[in-house]
Amino acid sequence: MIDARTAPYAATLLRVSLGLLFLAHAGLKLFVFTPSGTAQFFQSLGLPGTAAYLVILAELAGGIALVAGIYARLVAPALIPILLGAIITVHGPAGFFFDNAGGGWEFLALWISGLMAVALLGDGVYALRPTSLTRATLR
Template sequence: MTDLRTAPYAAFVLRLALGILFLAHAGLKIFVFTPSGTAGFFGSLGLPGWLAYVTILWELLGAAALILGVWPRIAALVLIPILLGAIFTVHAPAGFFFTNANGGWEFPALWIVGLVVLVLTGDGAYALKPTPAGIDKR
């Protein structure tokens, strides 16, 4: 049975963790790989280079929405394609385990599960703007 007293705080902790992870990955693309380097990597995968800039922005906006609690269920849902893209373009050929060379798809898949759990659980405590009416039916 779900403990309704603590569940909003669990969703809050999950929301923060997921937001910080997206913030870290956007930071990696900005400060370590650089945006142009990330665009070059995307190009080496056969993707358009401009998609790297969209991905960085998408991760930054999604991270902010999750951390601040601005429509977090929607933010979690729209971040899933980023991870699916990472799985199918980079990590799937490396196998399952993330410790494999080039990282397997284990970690991005777990990350997707966390996003789905947040979508299903709700905004959590301390959300600045809850999900619009019609989506959050309790």
């Protein structure tokens, strides 16, 4: 049974947490690896360097949209291909566990599950574009 009183707050907590993760990863690419360094890394994987800039932009825009609660039901699943790409190209070959060389893919799989939950739950409360999360829609 879902508690209709607290479910909107849980949706908000999940939405904001996932958005902050995307902002953190975009910040890592911008300020630590630098955009050109990220592009070089993408090229070393056989991907076009321009894809790095698109990923950074998607992480920034998607992270902001999730934190703010702007079209979260659409933004959340739209970000999943970025994580699937990271699994396929970098983390998947390293294995499941994060402590393997190159990191594992379990964190990304959990992140994808969280994004799917946001897509199903909606924005929650304190969103700039709230969805109608009523008792009737929670049943």
